[in-house]
Amino acid sequence: MTHSQRFDPARAVEMAKEALQIEAQALQQMAPRLGDSFAAAVHAVLACAGRVAVMGMGKSGHVGRKIAATLASTGTPALFVHPAEASHGDLGMVTAKDVVLALSNSGESDELNAVLPVLKRLGVVIIAMTGRADSSLARHATIVLDSGVAKEACPLNLAPTASTTAQMALGDALAVALLDARGFREEDFARSHPGGALGRKLLTHVRDLMRSGEALPRVSPDTPFTEMMREMSAKSLGLAIVVDAEDRVQRVFTDGDLRRLIERGVDLRGLKAGEVGSTNPKSVPGDALAVEAADLMESARITVVLVQDGEGKLQGAIHINDLMSAKVI
Template sequence: MGCDQDIQALALAVIQTEMQAVAGLAARIDEQFVSACRLLLACKGRVVVTGMGKSGHIAGKIAATLASTGTPAFFVHPGEASHGDLGMITRQDVVLALSNSGETEEILTILPIIKRLGVPLIALTGNPDSALARFSSVHINVAVEQEACPLGLAPTASTTAALVMGDALAVSLLETKGFTRDDFALSHPGGSLGKRLLLQVNDIMHRGSEVPVVADTVLVSDALLEMTGKKLGMTAVIDGEGRVAGIFTDGDLRRMLEKNLDVHATRIAEVMTGPCKVIDVDMLAAEAMQIMESKKINALLVVDSQQKLLGALNMHDLLRAGIV
């Protein structure tokens, strides 16, 4: 067994080799890369990504990245393709094939069918002179000087290079199409980004009897009882018509006490924050968070078009919902 320093040196050598492989890709962002992007942008169907073995695993990840960033795509196993799965490819599609050697038998077997369909073929290979490169509509060279595997056998640097080039294609398409954070969230509703971008105030606000509220004619002492009972650190203040006149928070209480005002003799209307910032139920929770941060406040009142109180939202609600 090698010593700890030997193990560390081996690991660092792998990282260095793969870094060099990725750095070498910069020179391959050329007219061929642009042509591949143009084919993908013009695709009226889906991008069919294929690869065998380790390249197949990379192809699956590239397909997933494309699909999640606005370019419909799916993976087809080349071995299964010649046994029926080729029926998944239509004339409206584009095929993206990965093979480091460019001579993968399973992919070459299905090339005639792809050509007969008239489907554009983009090839990512490490061999520009290979059959796959020659028969492709566009070839992107992802060759590496050496694999990180000291035996030169296990695909390591070559698969990393292919993956990075796939990411370069996906992100270039994303930017060119004007794909937005909202678009991304729509395809990731279960993720944290989806929560941040799709959750509305109506989904997480307090409502009904949970919301502390007092009339603008009451004393501060009455408002404090309401605040204490509802435990939101504030209370809404409404006028005689039921419209929101303001808000009274812990901060307002501190400022009042600094002025030595008597809570049993001061009306809430004299010390509340009013008019106050209000929001509507259809606002995105992420927008509400941005308002709280910009205004340096911890709570917002939710109102309807007539300024009638519908609910309340505070920073703790946003934290529980995973927005922050």
């Protein structure tokens, strides 16, 4: 009988639920153990003039890479140093100004323990994340974070499962505590994620996307209606902006305004631009975030927002398509 023939769907779901329960219980049991040593670890990193060098072998190494990335993206300069490579030159990446975060569930990783004496002679603060307080790693460490678990989610109690989840969560807890202590804000996060959605929302301003100059359908109040319509058609914004001699916005005439005039049977031929449209158009300043313009469009149910300075002078216009092209929305 093949493996697929022996497969029991109900058993698979049962095992999955049990694994999740074991790992969830491991995290719940770890939380009450956080105390002075965790606070000392946060303080040591805050006082660090260099970077956090994260080390770990095997599965702990994979977790360590993620912790280093999380720290770096939340305001704590960090890098991952492979312990095996550290013994062959990469230890030069660590300086006396750095803090080392060393991960090992057993605390007896040969490759990691081999570099600990060198790090101690260098005077580096060593934060150990281990499941054994009596391990070699714990004895060498300046600060010990207890990541121990009662048992692994693996039914054989062999494969690192609950223990790596505990390490990952403890690393996240450290990053969150540091983030809060540094006063790290959304804007700071966006600066380290300029290519992401949040980065675009928090770093892109209206002035970066707005249409300006000759791209604007701009007319004066005495512009004949037919000429205003030609300007609207040529600039493809679905509106015409009526400005005075000093470029202050007087009115906006939209496709919707045109439809309503036609429905009322108004004779359009004798009209001037200054006689039609809205006198209170929606606008934002150029230094507003592009996402603010998007919010205004959504709330007002419009597709174009004007850009004006503090004196009401026209600077540009931004269309919903501009926001979509820039992936702000």
